[in-house]
Amino acid sequence: MELRVVDAGTVGPFRSQALWHGIASAMKPGDATVLSFCRPSSPYVGLGYHRSIDEIDLGACDRLGLPVIRRQIGGGPVYLDADQLFFQVTLPADRAPARIDLLYEMCLEPAASAFRALGLAVRRNGVNDLAVADERGNRKISGTGAGRIDDGVTVVGNVLFRFPHERMVEVLALAGDRSRQECLRLMRRHVTSLAAEGFEGVGFDEARSALIEAYGEALGTCLESALNESEEEAISEWEERLGDPEWLAVPERPRRTMHHVKISADAWLVMMAEDGLSVEASIVGGQIERARIVAPGLDANALEGKLAGQSVRSAELRRTLEPFGVTGRRVVRLFETLPTLA
């Protein structure tokens, strides 16, 4: 089987997203799988298809000159810049596995192999994280996502050569400095880069070659290729669509009592509020690592202390907070509103 390899090189922010949207859109049953690459020429913020624009600090983006681009794959806000190499695998939908985790397995295991060929102990963590895994735990080194557009299915990923954690946190709409500091703490611990792992010598060409070799072994004989006419046309259409303010604004999401930042497959910062009670919790490996509770007239220290180390949504959590009466029960109820952290 043939694997077309398309390298778009360094392109503008909108084109860097339009590239794979367009390749997927132009794909037809029976077409060869496409492995595409690009790098954005300047930084921007990406936003998942179903996420609210309210999750982004638009003032910070304006100040920093960062466009915000909604992508037709999932996940939350991400900071993207020229220190990242984007790679995408696009295949006809009728050849994609019926189950999403199998799709990720098929399309991300080669990327994990490529990282390992570069010398990093990377494995798939959870359904779709690529993480350095060692005695210090799991540290995400590639952001991924997937989607179906027309007859094409795409799995996207990036290689983080360097990652500015502070800038990533700066563009998120978080409730004050304490939340920002906690988010930064989690991000520094759970998101890494080639440079942070001591691989600053690895260049874009080396990473690209490792990916091509690994995907070639897994998916077919590589054939360097240019974009064809229908792909070019679809990419141009997507570039225009992605820049349309209406595309960015919709779909509107229902207001919820809970807001979360997914740092990695293992780490979340969740913020929940209801009727004057607010809870912010750092959840790592399914356990509450830290919690901050604010309510009028509440001395929260004891409650926060009891939450630390507790499993989320456990019967134990209900028992532990029972002595705190109505407030304890309200905190438990807020935790019970958490969706599956996946």
Added chain:
Amino acid sequence: MMTTLELFTVGGYRLAAGRSYDEATHLWVETVAEGAARCGFDPLGSETSGDVVAVSFEPVGTSVERGQAFGSLEAAKFVGPLIAPISGTIRAHNGEVVARPGLVNQDPMAHWLIEVQPSRPDEELALLLRDPDRVRAWFAAEVEKFERQGAITQ
């Protein structure tokens, strides 16, 4: 309109009687009041989608054609289209599912996604499976196929 759900089991999955099933999309269609029809996932459609974290639909009033997208679904950072099993005009969204998308996984037969006013009901409902024996045979074959592919675990 209150309806009582009469269920039957095929390959360990519970399906509702009195509904039509689309072989291509794994969505069910139920005719409700005034000729309107509701659509939702069958259990295989729900399971292979993964843990659903978001759904969105085309606006009420939009006309959709059978085989075209009437919305999107997100699970594990995958966004995919929801494909209409019948043509019609969208009359309503299930706000409960929009607010709590995980309901699609918890009990797919009990949670509809959209309600449409079908534009070609006679022609298109006939394309779906409704006869209980045919539904059983088709669904059992699908369970076997998905098991072979490793797409479901029984």
